[in-house]
Amino acid sequence: MPSQQPKKTFTGNIATDQALAGFTAGAVSTVLLHPMDLVKTRFQCKFSYLNASKTRLSTSETFASIWKNEGGIRGLYRGVSPNFAGATASWGMYFWWYTIIKDWMRENPNEQLGAAQHLLASAEAGALTAVCTNPFWVVKTRMCATRAADVGAYRSLADGLTRMWREEGLRGFYKGMIPAFFGVSHGALQFMAYEEMKKLRINSMKGKKDVNKMDTLEYITMAATSKIFATVCTYPYQVLRSRLQSQIGHENTLYNGVIGTVKTIYRNEAIGGFYKGMGINIVRVLPGTCVTFGVYEGMSKIFRMYGN
Template structure:
């Protein structure tokens, strides 16, 4: 199955659907489906990030999964915290793609519609979108991290999103919702690098396909397989250098973090002193297993929703007209 990837998209499509609306729905849908597909790996990754031992991560991952199921009653324990994770991912991707599309449009208007955006343009559009998204969604991630890091029966554990909100307000105030925000903002660089790579890889692949078809200089058609490979490649590239911030963020967002750490810098100092360089890469194994499928599913659903939604809408309008 192939998709036409246009070099320049118009502000308003002929069917009346704005590109911003299409981007938001595509991002929201991608977040929901990807979360459902890989949530158990998120549980494993979060608990490994909070592990202070020097045990091997891969062997520990399987041991931890077995213990979660055994100690917490059933395989349903691997889906603890699903709702805040799903809300966080769907809202984050929806907002992210909304702002990303509009910022790209702004940069395109500055450069002129016959000029391709540069890697810097993609990096800036992605980075700014990530900052806005991180600030607005950080409270969801605080609750999600705390729910994933403990069993439902653990003392002080949140039973639901609303319970988490009440507990944080009562014990930490509004500031509690923004624990780990600084590392999250550092993590924006990950998304910026990933999208910069993804956009350029898509453009290169489209030109390659066009050239193979005798249409050099034109835009080729990308398949679902292309989207899978390009999204995975860009994710590995970006993740190779930015993973440590996730460990710092997770430790700042967990229960009683204010008693264990003074700041993000304090987390870095303590992890380095007590656990060494390997401490910054705890949970990397299950994160790779989780992130690559999640990224591939996210971008595949996003690209397909963006492609089909206007066409389904057109079909519906035509049906009503008949």
């Protein structure tokens, strides 16, 4: 039986390669698409943009309002520093943990894992990542949900972390943590679907095509499909997390924990409240996912090609 060839690595460790690819992918995606994320967060947090007739502004009108009233491009990129920190740390850590956990599950380096194993590995990686990065997401949510001119608004990532620790302590850093754990199912479903589609595609090649030469369009199509699948299944948790994280202080008069938040949203907004910002989210996640996975797979391919 021929000996198995070790996988090539650029940094000397496959998990580190994956972490670096994920970090780069998160950085590119965040810089390009932050304005959509900002508008999505404001819709999720029930931010009231009203026109002269007292009706809610549409997505395009909201973009125009931010551009006109909050300093143009600066307003659209409010909260980009915690978003950048959160996204790069999350993607880098996620792929690092995901690669390590999958390697632990394999009995030999070339073993193909099943859907359940991909789901479990993704869930474990997501949970570990969520614990480490939640403070960044709390600051990001609060900055995106407020205008720079608002009283008490955070000025930057450092200002937000410092004030949150001083005013709320460790509890503030982990607001929205329970919905974030529910959100692990989002990444788990997405990566399970993505890995299964990729495995089917690789198996269909039957040695006719090198996996390193898979078309970028193939990666993008699989990434977009898996993202839509996961988003539709799990979107309400994002609304819950945003509502909880946007509340500053120890006592919340409107939202009281996860159960209280669910009751409040349902009572005041019915089922539609759990899907606030869904439209802009789909518009945002599709290019975001395509960019993220395109850059990630591209970087991974470069590491495999030029690694030792």
